[in-house]
Amino acid sequence: MNPLLMTNFEACTKCTICTEYCPVSEVRPAYPGPKQSGPDGERQRLKDAAFYNKALKYCSNCKRCEIACPSNVRIGDVIALARKRFAGPNLSPRDAILAHTDFMGTMATMVAPIVNYVTNIPLTRFFLDKIVGIPAWRIFPKYSWTTFRAWYFNNRPDQTQFAEQVTLFHGCFINFNNPSLGQDSIRLLNALGVGVRLLARERCCGVPLISSGFFGHAKDNALSNAKNIAQALTKTERVVCPSSTCSMTLRNEYPDILEVKNDSWRDRMDLLIRHVYRLMEKGRELNFQRQEIKVAYHTACHMEKLGWSAYSIKLLKLIPGLQLTILPSRCCGIAGTYGFKKENSEYSQKIGAPLFQSIRDSGCDLVVSECETCKMQIQMSTGVPCENPVTILARNLV
Amino acid sequence: MAENQPFLGPRDRIAETDVIIIGGGATGAGLARDCARRGFKCVLFERGDLATGATGRNHGLLHSGARYAVTDKISASECIQENQILRKIARHCVEESDGLFITLPEDDLDYQKNFLAACAEAGIPAQALDPEEAKRLEPAVNPSLIGAVRVPDGVVDPFRLTVANALDAVERGARCHTYHEVVGLIRRNDAIIGVKAFDKLTGDQYEVRAKVVVNAAGIWGGFIAEMAGVELKMFPTRGSLLIMGHRLTQMVINRCRKPADADILVPGDTVCLIGTTSIPIKFSDLDTTRVSHKEVDILIREGSLLCPSLAETRKIRCYAGSRPLIADESDLTGRAISRHIVLLDHEKRDGLKGLITISGGKLITYRLMAEMTANLIGEKLGSKATCDTAQTPLPGSREAPEKTLRKIAPLPLTQGAALISRHGDMAPGISAFDAGENSLACECELVSVGEIQHAVNSLAVHNLTDLRRRTRVGMGPCQGELCVGRATGLLAASGAFPPEEAASELASFLEERWKGIYPLAWGETLRESEFIMWLYQCVCGLKESDASQKTTPPDPLKAAPDLGAADKETQA
Numbered sequence: 001m002n003p004l005l006m007t008n009f010e011a012c013t014k015c016t017i018c019t020e021y022c023p024v025s026e027v028r029p030a031y032p033g034p035k036q037s038g039p040d041g042e043r044q045r046l047k048d049a050a051f052y053n054k055a056l057k058y059c060s061n062c063k064r065c066e067i068a069c070p071s072n073v074r075i076g077d078v079i080a081l082a083r084k085r086f087a088g089p090n091l092s093p094r095d096a097i098l099a100h101t102d103f104m105g106t107m108a109t110m111v112a113p114i115v116n117y118v119t120n121i122p123l124t125r126f127f128l129d130k131i132v133g134i135p136a137w138r139i140f141p142k143y144s145w146t147t148f149r150a151w152y153f154n155n156r157p158d159q160t161q162f163a164e165q166v167t168l169f170h171g172c173f174i175n176f177n178n179p180s181l182g183q184d185s186i187r188l189l190n191a192l193g194v195g196v197r198l199l200a201r202e203r204c205c206g207v208p209l210i211s212s213g214f215f216g217h218a219k220d221n222a223l224s225n226a227k228n229i230a231q232a233l234t235k236t237e238r239v240v241c242p243s244s245t246c247s248m249t250l251r252n253e254y255p256d257i258l259e260v261k262n263d264s265w266r267d268r269m270d271l272l273i274r275h276v277y278r279l280m281e282k283g284r285e286l287n288f289q290r291q292e293i294k295v296a297y298h299t300a301c302h303m304e305k306l307g308w309s310a311y312s313i314k315l316l317k318l319i320p321g322l323q324l325t326i327l328p329s330r331c332c333g334i335a336g337t338y339g340f341k342k343e344n345s346e347y348s349q350k351i352g353a354p355l356f357q358s359i360r361d362s363g364c365d366l367v368v369s370e371c372e373t374c375k376m377q378i379q380m381s382t383g384v385p386c387e388n389p390v391t392i393l394a395r396n397l398v
Numbered sequence: 399m400a401e402n403q404p405f406l407g408p409r410d411r412i413a414e415t416d417v418i419i420i421g422g423g424a425t426g427a428g429l430a431r432d433c434a435r436r437g438f439k440c441v442l443f444e445r446g447d448l449a450t451g452a453t454g455r456n457h458g459l460l461h462s463g464a465r466y467a468v469t470d471k472i473s474a475s476e477c478i479q480e481n482q483i484l485r486k487i488a489r490h491c492v493e494e495s496d497g498l499f500i501t502l503p504e505d506d507l508d509y510q511k512n513f514l515a516a517c518a519e520a521g522i523p524a525q526a527l528d529p530e531e532a533k534r535l536e537p538a539v540n541p542s543l544i545g546a547v548r549v550p551d552g553v554v555d556p557f558r559l560t561v562a563n564a565l566d567a568v569e570r571g572a573r574c575h576t577y578h579e580v581v582g583l584i585r586r587n588d589a590i591i592g593v594k595a596f597d598k599l600t601g602d603q604y605e606v607r608a609k610v611v612v613n614a615a616g617i618w619g620g621f622i623a624e625m626a627g628v629e630l631k632m633f634p635t636r637g638s639l640l641i642m643g644h645r646l647t648q649m650v651i652n653r654c655r656k657p658a659d660a661d662i663l664v665p666g667d668t669v670c671l672i673g674t675t676s677i678p679i680k681f682s683d684l685d686t687t688r689v690s691h692k693e694v695d696i697l698i699r700e701g702s703l704l705c706p707s708l709a710e711t712r713k714i715r716c717y718a719g720s721r722p723l724i725a726d727e728s729d730l731t732g733r734a735i736s737r738h739i740v741l742l743d744h745e746k747r748d749g750l751k752g753l754i755t756i757s758g759g760k761l762i763t764y765r766l767m768a769e770m771t772a773n774l775i776g777e778k779l780g781s782k783a784t785c786d787t788a789q790t791p792l793p794g795s796r797e798a799p800e801k802t803l804r805k806i807a808p809l810p811l812t813q814g815a816a817l818i819s820r821h822g823d824m825a826p827g828i829s830a831f832d833a834g835e836n837s838l839a840c841e842c843e844l845v846s847v848g849e850i851q852h853a854v855n856s857l858a859v860h861n862l863t864d865l866r867r868r869t870r871v872g873m874g875p876c877q878g879e880l881c882v883g884r885a886t887g888l889l890a891a892s893g894a895f896p897p898e899e900a901a902s903e904l905a906s907f908l909e910e911r912w913k914g915i916y917p918l919a920w921g922e923t924l925r926e927s928e929f930i931m932w933l934y935q936c937v938c939g940l941k942e943s944d945a946s947q948k949t950t951p952p953d954p955l956k957a958a959p960d961l962g963a964a965d966k967e968t969q970a
Contacts, residue, residue, distance in 0.1 A: 010875070013876070014842070040842060046668075
């Protein structure tokens with residue numbers, strides 16, 4: 001294990017601010033909370049593995065505890081590593097289905113119309129609810145008829161005309177469910193005079209595998225991605241990603257949780273929106289058309305961890321006519337695959353309730369967030385559409 | 399006030415008994431148990447709380463005897479024998495961790511050969527390990543080691559052990575009076591026939607007569623002897639230890655060389671300890687246990703040789719104890735220190751009947767010391783009762799923890815495990831409570847409100863420090879940040895002290911904690927201390943002067959010089 005993390009928990013002064021900020025602790029009494037699960041529990045676990053508390057699986061890995069901590073204790077990591085060391089293999093087929101997003105995506109996109117139809121007929125939902133353990137009311141993301149990668153290799157606009165090139169880490173959601181966000185990313189970067197390449201091979205960043213306890217598979221993915229990213233960086237200056245969660249995983253979880261070194265490329269792996277901001281800072285220009293729209297910005301948990309929401313907010317304000325409300329930074333409750341699991345789903349909605357209320361109160365036409373699962377949750381729970389800032393920016397280009 | 403004081407067993411004062419034991423360390427409590435089991439009526443007087451002297455101020459190492467194998471064969475075989483017994487009779491106080499004796503490049507590997515041979519001779523199972531195997535077993539151990547031997551060392555909680563012995567004694571009819579100082583011995587002709595006891599909680603003084611008085615006061619035994627007018631040559635030597643915030647290893651780590659300073663690392667409960675130093679001190683310094691910066695430096699420097707990560711690990715506090723070293727009676731110069739158990743029958747030695755002194759020895763040989771003493775008492779009382787303490791489990795160790803686990807009320811897993819590790823088979827009686835009693839008061843050590851109430855009601859807790867020894871409240875890395883505030887309220891509510899004394903109780907506890915933190919106050923340790931100070935002083939309004947306002951009765955030994963000598967009764 002990371003030697004720093006072995007002792008990082010010692011900095012805890014027991015102030016309990018982390019538990020105060022934990023979205024799960026607020027609604028779920030069975031969860032001991034980050035302080036007890038993290039630094040307090042670590043001392044007990046170092047004494048005896050029997051002190052490993054299975055309730056640690058209720059942690060949604062949102063990392064809000066780490067942001068709250070005044071002592072820089074990486075509480076979320078301490079908890080994730082405890083699960084890695086003590087929880088044992090996850091044998092649930094449902095968790096395997098939910099966690100292996102790229103395998104499921106590859107399978108599903110081949111027969112997307114059938115999958116999209118079948119997963120929404122009541123009988124299937126009944127079966128998924130009672131036998132598999134995915135609540136019937138939860139709306140699944142639709143699978144795309146063709147993957148983003150297939151579109152890129154067959155139908156992309158010519159990227160070689162741009163002198164400057166960047167590599168896009170698109171992530172599973174763009175590839176299998178929302179290729180249009182990938183297309184918007186290319187349009188936005190092209191407008192800044194930057195061509196877009198892809199990794200020779202891209203696998204799921206690993207975050208759903210980490211949250212469901214498939215650490216071995218997550219590490220395999222990380223090793224493969226790290227190799228491909230390092231290779232891509234010999235040809236382009238940067239690798240960028242529109243998703244906050246994938247970016248956080250590649251930058252932080254690889255070394256901290258999966259023990260995959262990324263120090264040779266960590267600084268050159270960036271959130272797409274931050275890269276765009278930096279290019280504009282250097283003098284590149286984007287021209288937006290007027291758009292009378294009320295937009296509410298939601299800071300996703302991992303965006304909060306990255307600490308970069310200011311880049312999105314500043315860029316959104318460049319669109320003339322756009323009225324921006326910044327929502328109180330709260331977890332929406334989905335936490336990736338967490339809210340898809342039946343045992344968590346009730347709590348997931350309770351966690352998100354105050355956020356949903358503030359979205360409704362804002363009277364916005366659209367919610368903006370960098371996270372793909374926040375998008376699913378917000379759309380399902382409030383009926384208000386939710387998009388990545390990249391989409392808003394790209395679609396309002398002159 | 400005395401009637402409200404919760405106590406271990408009956409607190410009524412009796413005027414006559416068979417045996418009076420002076421000193422509530424492991425030996426005194428063990429002797430009370432042995433006497434009570436043999437059917438002797440006995441009363442134990444302890445001037446403070448149980449296990450406050452050398453008993454509670456050491457490593458808590460369940461010696462296998464290996465440390466003494468080369469230099470002291472008698473101690474080695476006593477240790478391994480008692481080690482095997484304690485694993486059976488006191489399993490809730492013992493962790494069977496095993497130990498490693500590591501050889502570093504600067505040590506002589508030949509010593510390991512002698513060591514292995516000596517262990518074999520003393521009957522200590524010792525197994526030489528490949529250095530790679532040792533590193534696999536203990537990843538934190540110094541990786542440059544060139545040799546390692548595995549021995550059946552273990553860890554023992556001295557507080558739990560002493561309380562368990564006292565509980566068994568009380569169950570069998572013994573009386574166990576803490577906060578009672580013996581301020582004088584009653585002498586008739588050439589015999590000690592009783593003691594004058596001073597109840598520190600009420601300020602009363604009274605007399606109790608006994609057929610035999612046993613001096614088991616450890617290093618303070620010299621004062622008792624002085625009261626009797628006999629000479630006892632003792633050599634107070636301070637040993638200091640340092641506590642780390644969490645465990646670095648699962649096994650005890652020793653250096654495979656001639657015993658020296660700071661060469662034992664013991665994982666105990668959630669923490670680990672490095673020690674000890676050895677510095678001769680004056681009798682007048684006996685009750686001041688401050689650790690010097692120089693000692694801290696030695697402990698960290700030597701400890702890092704056992705486990706390099708120790709240097710960077712957060713230290714919680716340091717403490718010191720005085721070894722009850724006593725002169726070797728067979729040595730004519732009077733300067734040689736006995737490393738063994740010293741049992742003195744003052745009738746034979748000084749012609750003074752009715753007084754026995756038991757001293758020397760080690761924490762782990764407390765039971766043997768008690769057995770030897772009780773045998774002598776038996777001779778004097780003309781009793782043929784035999785000792786059964788080696789076969790009979792102590793309260794708390796009477797059933798397997800797995801069995802106890804099935805009996806306790808549904809608790810969060812970690813809390814149940816912590817409760818059983820502290821109270822053994824007595825846990826079910828503590829766990830049957832509602833959600834309020836179930837809530838945690840001490841979060842570092844997982845101590846619930848119910849456990850604190852139990853300690854106050856049935857384990858003779860009179861203040862926060864006693865509570866700490868019974869439950870580990872305030873022993874975690876925060877040293878009382880949140881738990882002690884909560885515990886103060888609970889103690890006041892249970893009548894351990896009047897509510898108006900709560901602030902001074904709290905302040906003096908924090909002051910006492912700070913004394914142990916001060917020599918290590920840097921980095922995270924200092925940061926946390928500052929936070930605690932801010933919480934209690936700035937948020938809660940606790941004043942520094944509160945600490946000095948604690949009303950403790952004056953120490954009669956110092957205040958009343960006429961009580962220092964043996965009172966001679968007028969001859970009948």
